[in-house]
Amino acid sequence: MKWILLSIVVAATTASDLLQSYQMKRGGEQSAGARGLMQLLRRISRNRYLILSIVCLAFSFFSFMALIQTAPLSFAVPASAGSFIVETILAKVLLKEHISARRGFGAFLVLCGIVLLAR
């Protein structure tokens, strides 16, 4: 059960993050002040991809809630980062982000850490 819940968390998070990053970069820079957040809410309500990303996030969240109820916090949170490597690769492939050797190696170290943390 633990692993089924974790798989749902990982798949839904990956889909949500890619949609969010893609859409937020298209619209230009966003501030997070009180006015910025209101503007952000309006922006979300008008963009169906952002709405879809929130639906994915809701799936991920409710699975995470069930996971965290039984699994230790120090396992559930790091293990949910299984989406990490998939997302970095997809950021390069789908979003055409430039991954420098240094950034790639840093991401790899983080992944190794997550693997150890999740044991």
Place this chain on the structure above:
Amino acid sequence: MRFKGKVFRAYALLAVFLALRAFGNLSLAWGTKHLSSALAANPLTYVRALADPFVALAIAMLIVALLVRLALLSLADLSFVLPMTAVGYAISALFGKVFLHEDVSPLRWLGVALILGGVAMVGTTSGKTPSEMDTTE
């Protein structure tokens, strides 16, 4: 000058996001672990769980965290944001040990150290892939 301000804003948003998510997850773990029935088994349990003050507080914090993260994504690359927010995994391991008295093995702490090393490395790279829009500005 403009570039410096942008970097500062990105790190400020990152700090706010990390704090909100760490405390949000802790509150969520605390709240759900004290529920009487299993969540995965019954959708109705979710509705009842929302009435728990710790779960409600957790959800409020995590929603604000999501909005802060969206703003952060408009400033920086996803491949920068992802490793940097990984500091949150270390914070969660720490919170799990301190507040929930979970057993964190030496191997897990080694994992925490690796994550922080990776994060430090990513932190020294520039936050955003230059786009055509940025160069024409």
